[in-house]
Amino acid sequence: MKNNNAGRLWTIADACVYLQCSRSHIYTLMKIDPMFPTPRRLGTAIRFLPTDFERYVIGHDIEVAK
Numbered sequence: 706m707k708n709n710n711a712g713r714l715w716t717i718a719d720a721c722v723y724l725q726c727s728r729s730h731i732y733t734l735m736k737i738d739p740m741f742p743t744p745r746r747l748g749t750a751i752r753f754l755p756t757d758f759e760r761y762v763i764g765h766d767i768e769v770a771k
Contacts, residue, residue: 714745714752723758740764
């Protein structure tokens with residue numbers, strides 16, 4: 706079965722679902738967390754690479770375990 710998200714950029718709503726947080730928290734993380742995935746701008750739209758979030762979550766899990 707083919708993954709429908711392959712090659713697709715995520716919206717802020719997608720990031721919210723993945724991180725299980727609110728839109729406002731995503732914007733806060735974008736401002737205060739230097740490790741947070743860098744947004745890609747498409748005109749006025751903000752998009753993210755899904756793989757950046759996988760690395761972000763894994764990186765935070767490693768930091769918590771230390």
